[in-house]
Amino acid sequence: MLAPVIVGVDGSAESLAAAEWAAGEAGRRGRALRLVHVRNWTPRSAEGERTGAVQRHLGRQVLRRAEERVREACPGVRIHDEQQEGPATQALLRAAEQADVLVLGSRGLSGLTGFLVGSVALGVVARATRPVVLVRAPAETPDEHPPARDGNDPAPTAHGDVVLGIDLDEACDEVIEFAFEAAGLRGARLRVVHAWQTPSPLSLGPGEIGLIDETRRAEEWQGFLSAVLQVWRDKYPEIEVTETVAEGRAQSVLVRAATGASLLVVGHRLAERPLGPRTGPVTHAAIRHVGCPVAVVPHD
Structure with missing residues (x-):
């Protein structure tokens, strides 16, 4: 059953x-x-x-x-x-x-x-x-204010889109598949969003993507995102997919991208943490600020 x-x-x-x-x-x-x-x-x-x-x-x-x-x-x-x-x-x-x-x-x-x-x-x-x-209930509470929009945040998504927030450092099949299936069930467009930030010199390792200029860096992230999604495009050819990479804090980028969406999909790692199970900062921000339904998909 x-x-x-x-x-x-x-x-x-x-x-x-x-x-x-x-x-x-x-x-x-x-x-x-x-x-x-x-x-x-x-x-x-x-x-x-x-x-x-x-x-x-x-x-x-x-x-x-x-x-x-x-x-x-x-x-x-x-x-x-x-x-x-x-x-x-x-x-x-x-x-x-x-x-x-x-x-x-x-x-x-x-x-x-x-x-x-x-x-x-x-x-x-x-x-x-x-x-x-x-x-959420249809009416928003009056004391909630979403994070200020960064200059590079993507514009709000079209009404009815399913939005997938993806972390390319740990792109997980369970999360991606849930988003594609959700879009397919609704006959909706899937908008995939990845946020990146310029690394500091102290955080870079040898040959890392941060060594190139910002324009090239954005292009590299875009190419990486396209490569990750290609197998899912092949599996779900009927679904229209758009890809967005934006510089900025993931919380702000994702909250703004989800404006007007029918569903936001984010992942949640189930690994044990020092203080016990808890939500990460991106999931936390989505729960607090996003007005559409938020699907939190667990993964290892």
Whole structure:
């Protein structure tokens, strides 16, 4: 049986938007949709049991509202729902192991409403071994300001494009393939973006690309990007692909490039870090500032 698209719902506007997006994705992928609500409850006493009954009732209401939203938007999708006991991060990570894609609501890092934002969403993204998509509610929060645009940043992408942020130092098949498949499912153009920065003299090794002038350096990066993508162009000849290399901080370049996109795809390395699993700076910036859904694809 095909793994379902799973979405976490908590009754917030963001999780309802995530449920609707997940339903559309389930339809595109030909998969069932599973709605999951997590209760942070541990039975300790008779009073705890009564509290648990109330939470189960509230959970059923949350799931019912999400199902109504989904059926209105995508009446043909197959829906299952379930409640799980928390903590939320661990429950959602368990759900992710059974998912084709896990979808969560997000308000970036400026809002704390609902369990699907803030530390929980970041904890799931940092540890999940399956792709996680973060979806915002349509209205943007007023206190968020994207990074200032660098002079060499690419112009905002056309509406509906899938944008792939690629690090050519560690271009990963899992991330690239997810982006090509996402573009194919949507009949959309795929825009691949790589950001590079002029290295300092102290960071250069013998024969490195930084020894040439800026124009030549940009051309070298462009050629490298084209070479990396050629095998994927051959595999997905029906997909229109554009390639952009831009000088600047990857965070700024990618956030600006994703303006107006239908989906941004970034990778996340699962390697252990000294302070434990966490998101990298590019993923962190995308979650905080990008308005379109952000797919975080794990890789080794």
